[in-house]
Amino acid sequence: MQNTTRKSLLRGIAAAIGLSTALSASxxxxxxxxxxxxxxxxxxxxxxxxxxxxxxxxxxxxxxxxxxxxxxxxxxxxxxxxxxxxxxxxxxxxxxxxxxxxxxxxxxxxxxxxxxxxxxxxxxxxxxxxxxxxxSYEGRYVGGFLAAKMTKTKKVGYVASFPIPEVIRDINAIQLALDKYNPGTEIKVVWVNSWFDPGKEADAANALIDQGADVIFQHTDSPAPIQAAERRGVYSVGYASDMQHFGPKAVLTSIVNDxxxxxxxxxxxxxxxxxxxxxxxxGLAEDTISLPLSDLVPAEVKTEAETIIASIRSGEFHPFTGPIKDQAGTVRIAEGQTASNGDLASMNYYVEGIKADMPK
Structure with missing residues (x-):
C-alpha cells in the first residue's frame, strides 16, 4: 500500500514537473x-x-x-x-x-x-x-507651402491612387497651403487607380508636367513620379519614404512614414x-512622419517651413482650421474650429480652389 502511494506520489510530482516545464516553454x-x-x-x-x-x-x-x-x-x-x-x-x-x-x-x-x-x-x-x-496631411500642408514658394507656373501636379478620404484630405491640405502662401496657384490631379504601377505613375507625372505643373506630388508607391520630375527638370515631393536619392535635383522634401x-x-x-x-x-508630434528638407530649398524658405512644422508638432496650428469651404462654397469647417478625426476620416469633398471634378 505504501509502495502504491509512493508510486502515485512520484507520478504526481513528475506530472507537475512536466506541466511546469510545458508552461515555461509556452x-x-x-x-x-x-x-x-x-x-x-x-x-x-x-x-x-x-x-x-x-x-x-x-x-x-x-x-x-x-x-x-x-x-x-x-x-x-x-x-x-x-x-x-x-x-x-x-x-x-x-x-x-x-x-x-x-x-x-x-x-x-x-x-x-x-x-x-x-x-x-x-x-x-x-x-x-x-x-x-x-x-500625412500635416506633411502635405508643409509640402504645399514649399510648392507655393518654389513654383514659377503656379501649377502643381498630384499623381493620385484612389479617391478615398486619406488621398482627398491630402490633396485638400496642399490646396489650403497654396491658397495661403501663393493665392491663385492651382493643383491638377491625375488618378491612376493603382497603388503601385510605375508605368502609369510616370505617365501621369509626365502628363501633369505637360500641363505646366512644375512641382509634382504623389500618393502612389513607386519612385516613378520623382524620376519623371528629375528627368523633366521640375521639383517634386516624395511620399512614404525619403526619395531624395531618386531625384537629387528635384526632391524638395518627402513625407516619410515611420x-x-x-x-x-x-x-x-x-x-x-x-x-x-x-x-x-x-503625425509630426508622434514622430510617425518626418520631413527631411532638401538643400534645393532656399535657406529663408527652409526656416519658414521649419517654423510651420514646429507649430503643427506643438499643436499650435492645425492645417484644417476653419473657415474651410468646399467647391460649392458650403462651409464644412466653421471659423475657429478644427477638423475632428471623424471629419478627416470621412472627407469626401474638395476644398474651395480646386478646379478638378471629384471622381465618381
Whole structure:
C-alpha cells in the first residue's frame, strides 16, 4: 500500500514537473506577428516603409517575436484569404496595411476573436481590431507651402491612387497651403487607380508636367513620379519614404512614414496582455512622419517651413482650421474650429480652389 502511494506520489510530482516545464516553454514562445502588404517590399515607398517598421520591431523585441509577411496581396478576395490563413496558422497579431483590406480584416477578425488585428488607414474597429494611420496631411500642408514658394507656373501636379478620404484630405491640405502662401496657384490631379504601377505613375507625372505643373506630388508607391520630375527638370515631393536619392535635383522634401515604434508598442502590448482596440493617428508630434528638407530649398524658405512644422508638432496650428469651404462654397469647417478625426476620416469633398471634378 505504501509502495502504491509512493508510486502515485512520484507520478504526481513528475506530472507537475512536466506541466511546469510545458508552461515555461509556452510562456517563452514568441509572439507570432504577420504583415499583409499591398505591394512589393522593394517598392521604395509605402510597403518598403512598413517593412522597415517590421524590421525595427524585430530588432527592438528580439526573440519575443516571430514576424513574417506576405507581399503583393491584391485588395479583395485574395486579401481575405491571406488574412484568414494567417489567423488559422497560429498568428497572434496581424497587421493589414492597405485601405482596401478593411472589410476583409473586419470579416476575419469576427471569425477569430482570439487573434489581434490592426488595419492601416481604415475606420472600422472591433474588440480585437484596431486601426492606425499617419497624419500625412500635416506633411502635405508643409509640402504645399514649399510648392507655393518654389513654383514659377503656379501649377502643381498630384499623381493620385484612389479617391478615398486619406488621398482627398491630402490633396485638400496642399490646396489650403497654396491658397495661403501663393493665392491663385492651382493643383491638377491625375488618378491612376493603382497603388503601385510605375508605368502609369510616370505617365501621369509626365502628363501633369505637360500641363505646366512644375512641382509634382504623389500618393502612389513607386519612385516613378520623382524620376519623371528629375528627368523633366521640375521639383517634386516624395511620399512614404525619403526619395531624395531618386531625384537629387528635384526632391524638395518627402513625407516619410515611420511605423516601427507603433508596431513595437502594439506587439509589446499583446505580449503584456494590455492591448486594447484604438484608432491611432500618428503625425509630426508622434514622430510617425518626418520631413527631411532638401538643400534645393532656399535657406529663408527652409526656416519658414521649419517654423510651420514646429507649430503643427506643438499643436499650435492645425492645417484644417476653419473657415474651410468646399467647391460649392458650403462651409464644412466653421471659423475657429478644427477638423475632428471623424471629419478627416470621412472627407469626401474638395476644398474651395480646386478646379478638378471629384471622381465618381
Amino acid at each position: 510562456a517563452a514562445d514568441p509572439l507570432k506577428v504577420g504583415f499583409v502588404y499591398i505591394g512589393p517590399i522593394g517598392d521604395h515607398g509605402w510597403t518598403y516603409q512598413h517593412e522597415q517598421g517590421r524590421k525595427y520591431m524585430v530588432e527592438k523585441l528580439g526573440d519575443k517575436v516571430e514576424a513574417n509577411f506576405v507581399e503583393n496581396v491584391p485588395e479583395g478576395a485574395d486579401a481575405e484569404r491571406v488574412i484568414r490563413n494567417m489567423a488559422k496558422s497560429g498568428y497572434d497579431l496581424v497587421f493589414t496595411t492597405s485601405f482596401g483590406y478593411m472589410n476583409p480584416t473586419v470579416k476575419v477578425a469576427k471569425q477569430f476573436p482570439k487573434v489581434t488585428f490592426e488595419h492601416a488607414t481604415g475606420y472600422k474597429q472591433a474588440k480585437n481590431l484596431g486601426t492606425y494611420l499617419s497624419r 511605423w516601427g515604434p507603433h508596431y513595437t508598442k502594439s506587439a509589446q502590448a499583446v505580449i503584456d496582455g494590455s492591448w486594447k482596440s484604438e484608432d491611432f493617428w500618428g
